[in-house]
Amino acid sequence: MSGPNTSYDPVEVSALSPDAVDAAVTEALAAIEQAEDLDALKAARLAHAGEKSPLALANREIGALPPSAKAEAGKRVGQARGRVGQALKQRQAELEAQRDERILVEEAIDVTVGGPGRRVGARHPLSLTIERIQDVFTAMGWEIAEGPEVEAEWFNFDALNFAPDHPARQMQDTFFVDPPDSGLVLRTHTSPVQARSLLQLDTSGLHKELPVYVAVPGRVYRTDELDATHTPVFHQIEGLAVDKHLTMAHLKGTLDHLARELFGAAVTTRLRPAFFPFTEPSAEMDFECWVCFGKDPGCRTCGGTGWIEWGGCGMVNRNVLLACGVDPDVYTGFAFGMGIDRSIMLRNGVSDMHDIVEGDVRFSAAFGMEI
Structure with a gap:
């Protein structure tokens, strides 16, 4: 330029x-x-x-x-x-x-044409069953309580009247937390929350006043092999009521109501004598087989007995009340523990525990999105 x-x-x-x-x-x-x-x-x-x-x-x-x-x-x-x-x-x-x-x-879209099929999500039946059980107890005025899964050995055993040489303390039943003298275990049942509820302090530092009515759903651990009917990690619903003048009749009425809410109004229950360190007297609750009603010796659901075992229960042992600072001459109580996983198997006809724990979405889809 x-x-x-x-x-x-x-x-x-x-x-x-x-x-x-x-x-x-x-x-x-x-x-x-x-x-x-x-x-x-x-x-x-x-x-x-x-x-x-x-x-x-x-x-x-x-x-x-x-x-x-x-x-x-x-x-x-x-x-x-x-x-x-x-x-x-x-x-x-x-x-x-x-x-x-x-x-x-x-790119015109015909809004009158049905959309592509989409799979509807589902909630896990464990969540649904736990929430259903919680609704039953809150409707009766009970509280829902929680406790730690890594538990002090004292709460898991001593406070519940387990003797030092009780078989449940042995390694074949309980997961102990290292080091061996830590005094900690993975809780083997939700019963430790019984003691925690009775020993709970209010904001002033004093023990909460009785009565106590608590239901405790939660995860528990035992050294079982995973098979069709057992798993090392499962779920329980624990119940504890401590009040004046409570009897076995109150216990049976509470469990009968829970059974009817879970399994239908026609369910028939019975109490069968048993032994548990933390209750006396103790019982196992069974309900009548809804498949054969005791008329088929070859029934696979009940094994031909006509009854299906559900869980243990009984009146709270005096030693448990004393360990938690409750006067057993003034107050009585009852407690029970039922397997939630087992309730699902019985209520919904699940034949293999693997289906519950393996997370296959096809299994959960059958239960839908109930809320």
Whole structure:
């Protein structure tokens, strides 16, 4: 590019000649008109209005003209660039309108057509059953309590009247936490919450006043092998009531109500004598087999006995009340513990514990989204 001088004729600069400017405009307008889509228009814009286009180069040559020639050349090139810019804007609007019309046709959705099938999610039956049991007890005015799964050995055994040489303390039944003298275990039942509930302090630091009515759902651990009917990690619902004048009749009435809510109004129950260190007298609760009603010796559900074992229960042992600072001559109590996993197997006809613990979504899907 040459420097300014006073005798320079712009017509003699090839890029600024009227013919060259008109030719550049004609070529640009033709390219713009022939652009069939927005991508082609973008290419035309770069070629005819970009920094390296003929009109842009001509515009840069104006700086080398003498002042007397700059006005005329600038006006002529400016008008040419304006025509190209206007043509680009107009063609842009036309192509965008065509694109929008095409999208409306090609991507139209018929809202009257049914959507694709989608699998509905499901909640795990353990969660559903625990919440159902909690609803039963809260409706009776009971509290729902919780306790730690890594439990002090004193709460898990000593406070519940387990003798130091009781078989349940041995390694074949209990998971002990290292080091061996830590005094900690993975709780083998939810019964430790019995003692924790009775020893719980209020905000003033004093023991809460009796009576106590608590239900305790939770996860427990025992050194069992995983098979069709056992698992080392399972769930229990523990119940504890301590009040004046409670009897076995109150216990049976409470469990009968729970059984009817879980298994139907027609369920028949019975109490069978048993032994547990933390209750005296103690019993196992059974309910009548709803498959054979005791009439089929070969029944696979009840083993031909006519009854299905559900869980243990009884009146709280005096030693447990004394360990928790409760006067057994004034207060009595009852307690019970039922397996929630077993309740699911009985209530829903689940034959293999693997189905409950392995997390197959096809198993949970059968239970739906009950809330």
